[in-house]
Amino acid sequence: MQNYDIYNPFSLKGKKILITGASSGIGKGAAIECSKMGAKVIITARNEERLQETLQQMTGEGHEIRICDLANNKAIKEMVDTLPELNGIVNNAGFTITRPVRKIEEEAFQQIMQVNTIAPILTLKYLLNAKKLLNGSSIVFTSSLAGIGRMSVGNTMYGCSKGAISAFIQGAAKELAPKGIRVNAVCPAMVETQILSAGVITQEQVELTKKLYPLGRFGTPEDIARAMVFLLSDASTWITGVNLLVDGGRALY
Amino acid sequence: MTLDEFVKAFAAEFDDTPEETFKADTRYKELDEWGSLIALSIISMVDDEMDKRVTGADLRNCSTIEELFNLVESK
Numbered sequence: 001m002q003n004y005d006i007y008n009p010f011s012l013k014g015k016k017i018l019i020t021g022a023s024s025g026i027g028k029g030a031a032i033e034c035s036k037m038g039a040k041v042i043i044t045a046r047n048e049e050r051l052q053e054t055l056q057q058m059t060g061e062g063h064e065i066r067i068c069d070l071a072n073n074k075a076i077k078e079m080v081d082t083l084p085e086l087n088g089i090v091n092n093a094g095f096t097i098t099r100p101v102r103k104i105e106e107e108a109f110q111q112i113m114q115v116n117t118i119a120p121i122l123t124l125k126y127l128l129n130a131k132k133l134l135n136g137s138s139i140v141f142t143s144s145l146a147g148i149g150r151m152s153v154g155n156t157m158y159g160c161s162k163g164a165i166s167a168f169i170q171g172a173a174k175e176l177a178p179k180g181i182r183v184n185a186v187c188p189a190m191v192e193t194q195i196l197s198a199g200v201i202t203q204e205q206v207e208l209t210k211k212l213y214p215l216g217r218f219g220t221p222e223d224i225a226r227a228m229v230f231l232l233s234d235a236s237t238w239i240t241g242v243n244l245l246v247d248g249g250r251a252l253y
Numbered sequence: 254m255t256l257d258e259f260v261k262a263f264a265a266e267f268d269d270t271p272e273e274t275f276k277a278d279t280r281y282k283e284l285d286e287w288g289s290l291i292a293l294s295i296i297s298m299v300d301d302e303m304d305k306r307v308t309g310a311d312l313r314n315c316s317t318i319e320e321l322f323n324l325v326e327s328k
Contacts, residue, residue, distance in 0.1 A: 100290055103297035154293040205309070 009235040013038030016086050017232060021093025023050035025193035026142060029221025030090050030228050035059045037229050044068045070119035080126040085134050088232045091120035092142040096158035109157050116161035121168060135180045138232045141165045143185040145247055166243045173241030182240040184231045189247035191219040214249030254303055259322045262302055266294040277319040299325055
């Protein structure tokens with residue numbers, strides 16, 4: 001019988017990973033999955049109570065919490081200053097406001113770009129300048145199917161913010177490759193998170209939309225988190241600058 | 254906002270349907286131009302002009318502009 005504990009390139013054992021937006025949805029799922037795969041995880045978000053809930057569902061010891069509002073670039077810099085050396089980041093925090101083009105609001109647009117685009121890029125910048133990313137680190141961004149131009153009506157502000165990320169990772173991957181740092185993104189389609197359960201769309205619409213998914217369902221946070229684990233692990237050491245679709249086949253239609 | 258003003262604001266979200274088409278008892282989902290994009294525009298208009306939140310389900314559950322106005326007012 002093979003001993004899978006000895007040979008497991010997908011393991012995150014011994015790795016220290018920072019995960020933003022870890023209080024809910026994909027970020028929470030990523031924190032839990034990374035901990036199950038052996039990583040020491042530093043989770044960050046605005047709300048301490050909800051971060052504690054994430055922490056309670058994580059496996060293993062040695063995980064840490066940082067409170068940080070990504071709307072505030074100074075707060076990001078200060079948070080980075082408190083971090084130890086890392087082997088990876090999941091730059092995940094993000095949100096959307098649905099508006100048709102003719103109703104785009106400047107302030108809302110700026111908020112989305114700040115949290116979804118500028119904050120994760122600055123987080124990477126500050127970590128690089130503080131020399132806190134070890135050789136061989138893996139950086140994973142949460143983009144979206146919207147980030148590669150596949151977006152639903154009213155979602156253009158979000159699509160812009162994620163499109164910028166999907167472009168950024170390709171440039172950053174080239175720049176950081178000499179340091180052995182890999183930069184990739186996952187591009188999820190619809191995931192069953194609070195955005196869905198908030199009741200903005202009806203159950204009837206949900207069922208109709210599911211028909212557009214060849215694999216017959218929306219994603220779960222775990223589906224996305226496992227793709228992130230792959231990109232963070234040594235199983236993907238020759239993959240960089242990639243926008244990985246994790247979409248149940250949605251883009252096939 | 255009065256009902257009359259609401260009907261006008263509602264009409265302004267349409268490009269191809271003449272303004273005089275819109276009355277308080279207009280069954281808006283029967284208009285040719287009605288669709289998901291217009292629905293989103295109405296949701297945004299209600300948010301901007303009245304600072305109230307309506308959902309896609311609200312728009313589906315109401316028939317006339319007046320019904321929608323009453324629902325928004327009740328929120």
